[in-house]
Amino acid sequence: GNSVTQMEGPVTLSEEAFLTINCTYTATGYPSLFWYVQYPGEGLQLLLKATKADDKGSNKGFEATYRKETTSFHLEKGSVQVSDSAVYFCALTPLGGSNYKLTFGKGTLLTVNP
Amino acid sequence: EAGVAQSPRYKIIEKRQSVAFWCNPISGHATLYWYQQILGQGPKLLIQFQNNGVVDDSQLPKDRFSAERLKGVDSTLKIQPAKLEDSAVYLCASSLDVSRVEAFFGQGTRLTVV
Numbered sequence: 001g002n003s004v005t006q007m008e009g010p011v012t013l014s015e016e017a018f019l020t021i022n023c024t025y026t027a028t029g030y031p032s033l034f035w036y037v038q039y040p041g042e043g044l045q046l047l048l049k050a051t052k053a054d055d056k057g058s059n060k061g062f063e064a065t066y067r068k069e070t071t072s073f074h075l076e077k078g079s080v081q082v083s084d085s086a087v088y089f090c091a092l093t094p095l096g097g098s099n100y101k102l103t104f105g106k107g108t109l110l111t112v113n114p
Numbered sequence: 115e116a117g118v119a120q121s122p123r124y125k126i127i128e129k130r131q132s133v134a135f136w137c138n139p140i141s142g143h144a145t146l147y148w149y150q151q152i153l154g155q156g157p158k159l160l161i162q163f164q165n166n167g168v169v170d171d172s173q174l175p176k177d178r179f180s181a182e183r184l185k186g187v188d189s190t191l192k193i194q195p196a197k198l199e200d201s202a203v204y205l206c207a208s209s210l211d212v213s214r215v216e217a218f219f220g221q222g223t224r225l226t227v228v
Binding site (some may be wrong): 004018036041042043044045046049089091102103104105106107 | 117118147154155156157158159162170205207216217218219220221222
């Protein structure tokens with residue numbers, strides 16, 4: 001079946017530090033890959049996505065590249081801000097079927113200190 | 115554009131009681147999802163509707179959980195009777211249709227069963 005594995009949290013960084021949150025997946029075929037973010041007290045929001053190998057998704061300074069050879073979709077940001085403190089979820093949905101449903105990782109809590 | 119609305123935001127009940135959650139998706143969105151997010155885990159799909167029909171309910175514990183979307187718009191999720199392990203955040207999401215991968219999430223209902 002499909003599954004997503006994220007690095008264990010929590011992750012605590014100082015402002016302007018470099019961020020990497022690792023994500024690897026198991027899926028049949030070529031899934032679409034996503035990063036969702038959940039800010040305190042809010043619902044899940046789509047942060048970025050990639051739908052095919054070597055695609056790079058980017059948004060708000062965050063980037064992730066779809067690596068088919070390593071089945072990975074690591075999230076990176078060059079300089080984090082306090083406002084980036086949130087829980088980050090890696091997710092996938094399989095392509096080719098008639099039913100697109102998301103399979104999520106367990107989430108990684110990021111805390112950025114000033 | 116209004117987002118996905120859910121109510122209530124919080125609910126505390128005793129085990130063996132019943133509870134219902136309500137979701138109003140984004141206007142025009144044909145596909146509606148209910149996810150269960152247990153603390154420390156990623157969201158897990160419970161049920162997916164396309165208009166008023168069920169597309170996938172393979173992970174819905176049907177002995178105690180039920181969901182409906184009678185007019186293809188609003189949806190309710192019910193638990194009867196509740197167990198302690200049902201304590202979780204219940205998330206509703208919607209998308210334009212089943213082939214549109216981007217789903218928009220509500221803020222969720224936090225259920226505590228004591």
